[in-house]
Amino acid sequence: MKDRSEDILAAANWLRSPGIQAVFSALNRDNDSARVVGGAIRNTLLGHPVPDIDIATTATPQDVMQRAADAGLKPIGTGIDHGTITVISDGFPYEVTTLREDVETYGRQAKVVFGRDWKKDALRRDFTMNALYVDSLGKLYDPLGGLEDCLARRVRFIGDPDMRLREDYLRILRFFRIYAAYGDGDMDAEGLGACLRQRDGLRHLSAERIGHEMRRLVSAPKAAVAVRMMYDCGLWEIATGGLAKIEDFECLRHLDALAPETQDPEVGLTVLSGFVREDVDRVADRLRLSNAERKRMQICWEAYKTFRQSDQMPDLKTLLYTHGRQGAIDGLLAYWAAFEAQKRLGDQPDFEDAVLKLKSVEVPVFPLKGADMIALGHRPGPQVGKVLKTLEKIWCENGFALSKQDLLARLENRA
Missing domain, CATH: 3.30.460.10 (Beta Polymerase, domain 2)
Incomplete structure (x- = not known):
């Protein structure tokens, strides 16, 4: 050996x-x-x-x-x-x-x-x-x-697990993270017991240190197993300050082979913690996430909400234009995970086809700018913005098919 x-x-x-x-x-x-x-x-x-x-x-x-x-x-x-x-x-x-x-x-x-x-x-x-x-x-x-x-692939503490943890309580999270990344079989019983006994030590760690480990944990291959064990031991709530949608996260990670975005910490944390919109900011604050990470979680949540509020699969081009390609894919994956977790039967949308289309369909670009209106003699100011919003709505309602010339013609007719 x-x-x-x-x-x-x-x-x-x-x-x-x-x-x-x-x-x-x-x-x-x-x-x-x-x-x-x-x-x-x-x-x-x-x-x-x-x-x-x-x-x-x-x-x-x-x-x-x-x-x-x-x-x-x-x-x-x-x-x-x-x-x-x-x-x-x-x-x-x-x-x-x-x-x-x-x-x-x-x-x-x-x-x-x-x-x-x-x-x-x-x-x-x-x-x-x-x-x-x-x-x-x-x-x-x-x-x-x-x-x-x-x-x-056995993750075991060196010597006395309780002593190792008292030396640095971050090792509680590292125990689960290392297992999620490299472990196989059951988690070490002695190590797990020590993490349970020493769990209050997590309250003394800085948010930055916890956030660093949690990002890596939720993106690891066996994260679903590790997170469920953390949740059952009462460690998840201490680390994140909230509950977790474990079943949704497990279903999300079943999609790893289809979409690598499932392994991105922003998507995982949104699925785990996003019961309501405010949870996204709470977790971002709690784990000291970057502005870019927070923004992606926010967009993921908004796109997820769009799917959740629809009786049928929303128009994909509208999703792409509203939330961007990354946000639309993230939101669809979050909704797909929730759909599977609820074990809903009946007419299931073709999620896989929708993901593939979101990855390939061109993102619509509004063809009209304020400069175009000013060139036609409109005075710069708030009114230009209001007219652009109106024309943008018309453009969206017409399936993003109207050209710049079509929109300018609409503008002239309004005048």
Whole structure:
């Protein structure tokens, strides 16, 4: 098992790249060593993309800075007080952190010292599958037996789960998020029990940290399973401040193969939390979402409402013009999920055909502008806007078929 894993890692493009090998060359000197740790190894062994790479080293932060600079790399002291240096090599950022061990533990403010003991460094990490190390040649180091858990997709805390959570309560959300992204089989009972016992710790976390994890959680492959378990344990309400439409979300994620938008956090959060329009802003505030994320959720909700209030499938061009392509697709997927969750029988709309059409039909563009009216002698001002609104309504009612000339003719007739 280990030999096969080492073969996979040694052949990984990211490990063979000149950029990371330059970092290794800079650090592996004067009795110091460096190894990649955590997510890059896990993702490679499980066949997932590797978006970032963390490196652990026995070298002190000051030595990392100096050696990287001497090697012509670009070191940035992003978290130097905590032992972390970002080293830019061949245009890629590597997070390099000196080995650490806890001296005193009191939540996020644990007192640590830099060390040279790889096992002690592993013991202060969160999950066994993340406590794997690999050197520049692909040799795998597994001080805590995490390789077996990783390959079996078992998400287990290192040591006492309650202690791990008290060190950082964000690990409650990470437990569910890592399971949703990589887990298989039942969730670890000991870890789940600890999350239940320590759930009030979520109330002490910042909204930004919760929001960061929740975005990633709801977009993960097994999010529906993880979210339902969170909801049943009373964790979802603490994290988001509200209830959840679990069945709708489960039905939404059944559509993953049809539309990748189902995995976008804005759509997932709207479906989960959007009982009424105000819920969208509440969740956006609660999770400190960006203005762009909030806007997409708002449009998704409005488009969903259009579907919900219609007795039949609304005109697709009207949807596209009113809500834009992204909003129309998001709203349709949200409505489709709700439709399925309610187990409605009878004449079901052809949702799949509608999604495909929304992705391909050209979005109507109103052909008339205020400048066109001014060119005909109309004075600039509010009246121009009112007339444009009237003509736009006529254009919509005529199936977006009237040309610019047709509309100008209507305008002349009104005059």
